[in-house]
Amino acid sequence: MSVVPAGIGTADEPADVTPATGDGGPGSGAPRRQRARGRTAPVGGRTASVALWVYAAFALVPLLLMLSSSFRSNGDLISNPLGAPWPLSFDAYEEAWTAGNFATYFGNSLLVTLGAVVLSTTVATMASYALARGRSRIFRWLESLFLSGLMLPIHLAILPIFYLFDGVGLVDSRLGLALLYGASGVPFSIFVLTTFFRQLPEELEEAATLDGASAWQTFSRIMVPLVRPALATVAVFRFVPIWNDFLFPLVLLRDDAKYTLPVGLTQFFGENATNYAAVFAGLVITTLPLIALFLVATRQIVAGLTAGMSK
Amino acid sequence: MNRRTGLLFVTPALALFGVFVLYPMVTAFSYAFYDWQGTARGGFAGLENFTALFTRAPFTTDLPRALLHNVLFFVGTMLVQNTIGLTVAFLLHRRVRTRRALQTLYAMPYLVSPIVIGYLWTLLLSPTFGPVNTLLTKVGLESWALPWLGDPDTALWVVILVSVWQWIGFPVLLYGAALGGVPEELSEAARVDGASHAQTFRRVTFPLLVPAIGTVSVLTFIFAMEAFALPYAFGGSTGNPAGSTDFISLLFYRTAFDSGATDAIGTSSALATLLFVLIFGGAYAATAVLRRHERRITA
Numbered sequence A: 001m002s003v004v005p006a007g008i009g010t011a012d013e014p015a016d017v018t019p020a021t022g023d024g025g026p027g028s029g030a031p032r033r034q035r036a037r038g039r040t041a042p043v044g045g046r047t048a049s050v051a052l053w054v055y056a057a058f059a060l061v062p063l064l065l066m067l068s069s070s071f072r073s074n075g076d077l078i079s080n081p082l083g084a085p086w087p088l089s090f091d092a093y094e095e096a097w098t099a100g101n102f103a104t105y106f107g108n109s110l111l112v113t114l115g116a117v118v119l120s121t122t123v124a125t126m127a128s129y130a131l132a133r134g135r136s137r138i139f140r141w142l143e144s145l146f147l148s149g150l151m152l153p154i155h156l157a158i159l160p161i162f163y164l165f166d167g168v169g170l171v172d173s174r175l176g177l178a179l180l181y182g183a184s185g186v187p188f189s190i191f192v193l194t195t196f197f198r199q200l201p202e203e204l205e206e207a208a209t210l211d212g213a214s215a216w217q218t219f220s221r222i223m224v225p226l227v228r229p230a231l232a233t234v235a236v237f238r239f240v241p242i243w244n245d246f247l248f249p250l251v252l253l254r255d256d257a258k259y260t261l262p263v264g265l266t267q268f269f270g271e272n273a274t275n276y277a278a279v280f281a282g283l284v285i286t287t288l289p290l291i292a293l294f295l296v297a298t299r300q301i302v303a304g305l306t307a308g309m310s311k
Numbered sequence B: 001m002n003r004r005t006g007l008l009f010v011t012p013a014l015a016l017f018g019v020f021v022l023y024p025m026v027t028a029f030s031y032a033f034y035d036w037q038g039t040a041r042g043g044f045a046g047l048e049n050f051t052a053l054f055t056r057a058p059f060t061t062d063l064p065r066a067l068l069h070n071v072l073f074f075v076g077t078m079l080v081q082n083t084i085g086l087t088v089a090f091l092l093h094r095r096v097r098t099r100r101a102l103q104t105l106y107a108m109p110y111l112v113s114p115i116v117i118g119y120l121w122t123l124l125l126s127p128t129f130g131p132v133n134t135l136l137t138k139v140g141l142e143s144w145a146l147p148w149l150g151d152p153d154t155a156l157w158v159v160i161l162v163s164v165w166q167w168i169g170f171p172v173l174l175y176g177a178a179l180g181g182v183p184e185e186l187s188e189a190a191r192v193d194g195a196s197h198a199q200t201f202r203r204v205t206f207p208l209l210v211p212a213i214g215t216v217s218v219l220t221f222i223f224a225m226e227a228f229a230l231p232y233a234f235g236g237s238t239g240n241p242a243g244s245t246d247f248i249s250l251l252f253y254r255t256a257f258d259s260g261a262t263d264a265i266g267t268s269s270a271l272a273t274l275l276f277v278l279i280f281g282g283a284y285a286a287t288a289v290l291r292r293h294e295r296r297i298t299a
Helices: A013-022 A028-038 A045-070 A074-079 A090-097 A104-135 A137-151 A154-167 A174-184 A186-200 A204-212 A215-226 A230-245 A248-254 A261-271 A276-296 A298-305 B003-032 B048-055 B059-092 B097-109 B116-124 B132-139 B152-167 B170-178 B185-191 B197-226 B227-239 B246-257 B264-298
Strands: B034-037 B042-045
Touching: A013 B264, A045 A074, A045 A276, A045 B059, A045 B097, A045 B116, A045 B152, A074 A261, A074 A276, A074 B042, A090 A276, A104 A137, A104 A174, A104 A230, A104 A261, A104 A276, A104 B003, A104 B227, A137 A186, A137 A204, A137 B003, A137 B264, A154 A248, A154 B003, A154 B264, A174 A186, A174 A248, A174 B003, A186 A204, A186 A230, A186 A248, A204 A215, A204 B197, A215 A230, A230 A298, A230 B116, A248 A261, A261 A276, A261 B003, A261 B116, A261 B227, A276 A298, A276 B116, A298 B170, B003 B034, B003 B264, B034 B264, B042 B227, B048 B059, B048 B170, B059 B097, B059 B197, B059 B246, B097 B152, B097 B170, B097 B197, B116 B152, B116 B227, B152 B170, B152 B227, B170 B197, B197 B264, B227 B246, B246 B264
Parallel strands: none
Antiparallel strands: B034 B042
């Protein structure tokens, strides 16, 4: 894997840059424009367009089916699996949310995920700033130590984590889970943020120091606001895997009042496997925050997905 | 920034990372080399825990089977990803107006928890009420309306295909970004020299995509070796039906937390170590090969 810090800023670049090279530009003459158009014509023409949209439907229909099924009654679902969700029924949601304890699971997931994201983003921002600016050799060494964590399959360390938690009373604790996720997010966050801090001109800090700002003031008042886009990318991108993680809560939580959504969902599915409508509602409840997040932060998620791609 | 201030800034991250990631990771290996009675650690056991994995039931049957499934998972995902994924990325390239929207739609299933995806497809493929079989029957394909997940011969392929369905947006994005990085002048020059579209792709574009394909392959390898949540949702911790969806991570989970064996910690840690070596070794070797290729094309 190329862990070359090509910079997360470049992640979006290909998409933004290619259109610009495509059009001949307003000043170019007709023949040149003609050639430019022929060069950038989409491959495959209309047929390919249809195929691409059909594939988009294939990606989306199962999710839409999940949504529509959750608004139907169970009897209706069994008699006609492909029917329309009309009239809308909210019974399944009521059942899942209260009787199925999804309200509790939802709150737990939110607490653990937000706690972990805030924690790892905060400590990683501070560390990244020092790693980007520190001149001593020890910072180079520390940076590679952190980056080695990008490749570590942390789930394989579940046994030592379990006994570590057991020793300090963090088993069956949401705090323990948040600390663990916070720690596991440090390498990715540092990876992205150091690249960003390095792109900022050093004159900014020199000016701040001349004006009498302390290191902390320079960091918090000047540097952090400048890397805000990267902070958003890191936070949003870390949110998804933590929200979805299954193994750690499965092993580390006991009391079902502390379950996060994936584990609560598993319990609910095991006990209500034939109450299809309620299960569909549970699936939607588990997924909805991520879809909402995706709609407001597509850019950050896409940037996170392509982070570290060396061009 | 001087050294002392810098170290102060790094300390919180280092403490968190050290305690909850590095320390468990390092001790995970040491566990595998000790004798365990329940949670009590005995003396140094050398490679005893490792030999148990190859000589003792249930490992002698479960481990090779699970490993085979991981490998099939990897190979299957690779085949689909690098044919359909690359084709889709190639077709999307230059569709200036619709590319963003389509890429976004393709990436949607990636967001959804593997657990949700597993239960969703379990319901969709249910033989009693499943919409998929209802649809197949409606369009006259009754013979295709099978209990896909209940049959040990097809269950694994369902798991693999569903996983590919969920993840395909990722290679499409990466390949899209890589295609965007291929200088237009190169393929244009080839076209001017009289190369056909197919030739241009094979001789010019494709070699420049190899680094991206390599990156996707390495990530897919790690992902396939670690598969846990999706197969768990489909077949529980035992890989139902009849162990046909068993994977190494599931075997590890069963050994560590469900087996009740007195030396469970030792053997499961040995299994985790083995898996780690496999993942790291595979990824490292692939990256080395890749770097050599990269040097050749940039030279």
